[in-house]
Amino acid sequence: xxxxxxxxxxxxxVEDKEILKGVNLxxxxxxxxxxxxxxxxxxxTLSYVMAGKEGYEITKxxxxxxxENILELEPNERAVKGLFLAFQYPIEIPGVATMxxxxxxxxAQRKARGExxxxxxxxMREVKSAAKMLEIDSAMLKRALNVGFSGGEKKRxxxxxxxxxxPKMCVFDETDSGLDIDALKIVSEGVNALRDANRxxxxxxxxxxxxxxxxxxxxxxxxxxxxVKSGDKSLALELEKHGYAQYDEST
Amino acid sequence: xxxxxxxxxxxxxxxxxxxxxxxxxxGFATDIKSDKSxxxxxxxxxxxxxxxxxxxxxxxxxxxxxxxxWLTMEEPNWAKLDYPKIDLNEIYFYAAPKSTPGxxxxxxxxxxxxxxxxxxxxxxxxxxxLAGVEGAKIAVDAVFDSVSVVTTFREELAKSGIIFCSISExxxxxxxxxxxxxxxxxPVTDNYYSxxxxxxFTDGSFVYIPKGVxxxxxxxxxxxxxxxxxxxxERTLIxxxxxxxxxxxxxxxxxxxxxxxxxxxxxxLVAHKNAEIKYSTVQNWYPGNKEGKxxxxxxxxxxxxxxxxxxxxxxxxxxTGSAITWKYPSCILRGDGSRGEFYSIAISNNYQxxxxxxxxxxLGKNTSSKVISKGIAAGFSDNTYRGLISAHKKATNxxxxxQCDSLLIGDKCGAHxxxxxxxxxxxxxxxxxxxxxxxxxxxxxxxxxxxxxxxEAVALIVNGFVRDVIQNLPMEFMVETQKLINIxxxxxxx
Ligand SMILES: Nc1ncnc2c1ncn2[C@@H]1O[C@H](COP(=O)(O)OP(=O)(O)OP(=O)(O)O)[C@@H](O)[C@H]1O
Ligand SMILES: [Mg+2]
Numbered sequence: 252x253x254x255x256x257x258x259x260x261x262x263x264x265v266e267d268k269e270i271l272k273g274v275n276l277x278x279x280x281x282x283x284x285x286x287x288x289x290x291x292x293x294x295x296t297l298s299y300v301m302a303g304k305e306g307y308e309i310t311k312x313x314x315x316x317x318x319e320n321i322l323e324l325e326p327n328e329r330a331v332k333g334l335f336l337a338f339q340y341p342i343e344i345p346g347v348a349t350m351x352x353x354x355x356x357x358x359a360q361r362k363a364r365g366e367x368x369x370x371x372x373x374x375m376r377e378v379k380s381a382a383k384m385l386e387i388d389s390a391m392l393k394r395a396l397n398v399g400f401s402g403g404e405k406k407r408x409x410x411x412x413x414x415x416x417x418p419k420m421c422v423f424d425e426t427d428s429g430l431d432i433d434a435l436k437i438v439s440e441g442v443n444a445l446r447d448a449n450r451x452x453x454x455x456x457x458x459x460x461x462x463x464x465x466x467x468x469x470x471x472x473x474x475x476x477x478x479v480k481s482g483d484k485s486l487a488l489e490l491e492k493h494g495y496a497q498y499d500e501s502t
Numbered sequence: 503x504x505x506x507x508x509x510x511x512x513x514x515x516x517x518x519x520x521x522x523x524x525x526x527x528x529g530f531a532t533d534i535k536s537d538k539s540x541x542x543x544x545x546x547x548x549x550x551x552x553x554x555x556x557x558x559x560x561x562x563x564x565x566x567x568x569x570x571x572w573l574t575m576e577e578p579n580w581a582k583l584d585y586p587k588i589d590l591n592e593i594y595f596y597a598a599p600k601s602t603p604g605x606x607x608x609x610x611x612x613x614x615x616x617x618x619x620x621x622x623x624x625x626x627x628x629x630x631x632l633a634g635v636e637g638a639k640i641a642v643d644a645v646f647d648s649v650s651v652v653t654t655f656r657e658e659l660a661k662s663g664i665i666f667c668s669i670s671e672x673x674x675x676x677x678x679x680x681x682x683x684x685x686x687x688x689p690v691t692d693n694y695y696s697x698x699x700x701x702x703f704t705d706g707s708f709v710y711i712p713k714g715v716x717x718x719x720x721x722x723x724x725x726x727x728x729x730x731x732x733x734x735x736e737r738t739l740i741x742x743x744x745x746x747x748x749x750x751x752x753x754x755x756x757x758x759x760x761x762x763x764x765x766x767x768x769x770x771l772v773a774h775k776n777a778e779i780k781y782s783t784v785q786n787w788y789p790g791n792k793e794g795k796x797x798x799x800x801x802x803x804x805x806x807x808x809x810x811x812x813x814x815x816x817x818x819x820x821x822t823g824s825a826i827t828w829k830y831p832s833c834i835l836r837g838d839g840s841r842g843e844f845y846s847i848a849i850s851n852n853y854q855x856x857x858x859x860x861x862x863x864x865l866g867k868n869t870s871s872k873v874i875s876k877g878i879a880a881g882f883s884d885n886t887y888r889g890l891i892s893a894h895k896k897a898t899n900x901x902x903x904x905q906c907d908s909l910l911i912g913d914k915c916g917a918h919x920x921x922x923x924x925x926x927x928x929x930x931x932x933x934x935x936x937x938x939x940x941x942x943x944x945x946x947x948x949x950x951x952x953x954x955x956x957x958e959a960v961a962l963i964v965n966g967f968v969r970d971v972i973q974n975l976p977m978e979f980m981v982e983t984q985k986l987i988n989i990x991x992x993x994x995x996x
Binding site: 302325326330335341344347363416 | 943951955956958959963967969
């Protein structure tokens with residue numbers, strides 16, 4: 252199986268309103284794809300449906316992860332199979348130190364795969380090296396996850412989790428928004444460090460700039476609940492120049 | 503080593519099973535024809551208990567007086583609790599737990615209970631004791647004796663003049679201390695349940711810390727096993743003399759199978775000048791099944807008296823068990839500059855009902871108190887915080903800070919906060935903060951996206967919610983408490 256992700260003719264309703272209207276998207280193993288599109292066009296919805304969030308009615312279509320249909324799986328089962336979503340708006344978990352959360356997540360995945368729990372020294376070593384790469388200081392790791400984190404800190408914490416969980420399919424929902432120029436570089440480097448032949452990525456963004464750092468193999472334009480055009484990285488530049496108007500459907 | 507110990511355990515159990523444990527230990531089978539005391543409550547039962555304990559005459563008289571007073575009292579009904587009336591004539595007041603027929607071996611024990619023990623990492627022999635398997639308790643005592651834990655422990659404490667024994671022993675060995683302190687914090691006529699306790703208490707602990715002594719160890723951790731059979735009506739008295747310190751851990755961190763419906767304990771603490779008492783409880787009695795059948799009714803009176811200036815008493819409780827909990831560990835801040843603290847985690851699931859909180863009674867000048875309460879309700883349960891903060895006219899500059907947070911899991915449970923405040927002078931500063939929150943679907947989804955299943959996610963979020971309180975627990979309890987939280991909330995989602 253050479254495709255990591257296949258979304259086939261996906262139709263999704265939220266509260267009786269159709270949001271996704273036949274999404275088709277194939278990401279081969281080792282490739283990084285970008286999705287760009289207007290506010291409200293359904294990009295986050297797609298990422299949530301992939302991850303298995305409740306409240307979405309899938310009326311048609313399927314999603315295959317590494318060849319396996321995942322639509323019937325619980326969110327945690329999908330995570331254990333290697334799907335990771337970096338949230339557009341990361342959620343606060345009061346009272347749970349970032350470090351504690353990381354360990355809980357890593358061990359939960361190991362347990363689900365029938366592996367031994369991590370030994371604390373090994374865990375500490377891994378966290379420290381990943382945190383160093385992302386320039387996250389240890390004080391932040393002791394604070395409750397995402398509580399009082401700045402926008403940029405939240406995004407970094409997402410990438411930290413990804414770096415530790417080592418998923419095979421990573422989805423980034425506007426990870427660049429809220430990052431300053433330096434942070435954008437650091438985070439991109441963190442992401443690039445994880446790129447390899449067995450890992451695929453889907454980068455949702457509004458800004459071409461991110462794609463200078465994380466260079467995509469394919470760029471997709473998302474409009475009104477489906478992908479309307481795909482091309483190479485130059486498509487992003489073109490979009491930046493001309494906007495989305497040419498892709499709007501006359502209704 | 504471990505193998506050898508296991509062998510001792512098995513041998514001992516086998517040996518003990520050879521003899522008729524009940525007759526051997528309590529020896530009253532002949533005088534009442536059965537191995538239970540007569541059912542119900544009467545003056546004769548009070549005499550019976552006192553006689554069983556071989557108590558001095560003054561103690562019997564004290565019990566009988568309490569019984570007389572109790573006859574005139576009414577069961578309180580102000581708590582937000584709903585349960586069928588308890589028929590005291592259906593209760594065995596001196597049912598040494600071993601005398602009610604228990605399972606013969608672990609094979610006869612509810613597998614769910616055993617599963618829980620496994621999760622808590624409790625050794626097999628302890629499991630047998632906790633589950634009430636006949637014969638197991640004495641075997642454990644024997645094993646403990648054989649490695650002489652009890653003796654070394656006692657000897658070490660005795661060196662610094664600390665007394666730590668059962669209250670029955672103390673009544674015989676230290677009558678002056680008992681006469682001086684018993685019921686001076688919780689008066690005999692304090693309330694329906696405490697008065698009943700005076701008449702019929704069967705056992706409990708007694709601790710005396712002499713002047714200037716810092717108790718070198720957390721008291722009672724290993725008593726986990728030994729304390730189990732103290733029965734329905736426990737009585738505990740702890741006295742800390744001037745400049746002394748003691749930390750006492752009560753209870754058992756594994757759910758106990760127990761046929762007794764009604765538990766009514768009384769705990770009294772006395773802290774003299776500059777003394778400090780830290781009292782921690784993990785309460786995990788049988789909460790009843792998923793349908794709300796069975797389970798313990800737990801009506802407890804716990805009170806500490808900060809009798810001397812600058813003394814301090816702090817209560818920490820983790821309440822996860824019992825079908826009904828009625829419990830308000832309190833502090834009387836009598837000495838000037840004395841301090842009281844109450845940290846509480848109360849978790850209710852399925853059909854459990856909890857009405858718990860504290861009373862901080864400020865009598866002395868410059869007294870301060872702090873209350874942090876975390877209530878977690880899941881399933882169809884009801885969880886009420888009830889607190890009273892009061893300051894007397896003379897309690898100038900009294901301060902209190904109360905924080906009361908409730909967390910709801912699901913939408914069939916209830917959380918309530920009932921704070922009472924009385925300030926009789928103008929210099930008092932009382933602060934109260936309260937929040938109620940729910941575990942949001944967003945939080946659950948986020949955790950699940952990282953690989954935690956729904957139950958693990960809830961447990962993690964709840965552990966975060968109670969963090970302020972967990973940090974106040976002695977080390978011994980921290981880890982077990984976290985495990986316990988996870989277990990208590992099983993089945994609360996999905
Ligand atoms: N729970 C919901 N109830 C009602 N409408 C919803 C719900 N969730 C999403 N929508 C609607 O679905 C559409 C797509 O939303 P989505 O968040 O997927 O857009 P997006 O492409 O990620 O936008 P942005 O670029 O602003 O992040 C929007 O019109 C949004 O209002
Ligand atoms: Mg979005």
